[in-house]
Amino acid sequence: QVQLVESGGGLVQAGGSLRLSCAASGRTLSSYVMGWFRQAPGKEREFVAAINWSGGSTNYADSVKGRSTISRDNAKNTVYLQMNTLKPEDTAVYYCAAGNSYVSVVVGAYNYWGQGTQVTVSS
Numbered sequence: 001q002v003q004l005v006e007s008g009g010g011l012v013q014a015g016g017s018l019r020l021s022c023a024a025s026g027r028t029l030s031s032y033v034m035g036w037f038r039q040a041p042g043k044e045r046e047f048v049a050a051i052n053w054s055g056g057s058t059n060y061a062d063s064v065k066g067r068s069t070i071s072r073d074n075a076k077n078t079v080y081l082q083m084n085t086l087k088p089e090d091t092a093v094y095y096c097a098a099g100n101s102y103v104s105v106v107v108g109a110y111n112y113w114g115q116g117t118q119v120t121v122s123s
Contacts, residue, residue, distance in 0.1 A: 009117030
């Protein structure tokens with residue numbers, strides 16, 4: 001069992017930056033694919049970014065590509081999402097997730113989820 005706790009969310013003006021962190025406990029993250037998803041009010045949870053166990057393979061949603069970077073520090077059992085040039089449409093609750101298979105954009109491919117951290121971008 002893996003417990004995931006996100007942090008780093010907050011209120012930021014458009015054009016600003018945030019770095020989200022996802023700390024794991026219970027088991028080491030090194031064998032898991034890690035993903036970030038987000039969910040805005042009234043919308044379905046959507047894929048943001050994912051990274052394989054070694055960090056050598058990443059994938060991004062088109063909406064954040066070029067503005068965001070996912071990374072991981074397996075020694076610290078932590079995954080990060082650096083988000084730059086934030087836009088009001090980035091406002092959502094951001095969730096990190098751990099999966100056992102491959103780098104996937106699908107919610108169902110991930111087995112463990114955190115509780116989420118709110119990101120609000122003002123215009």
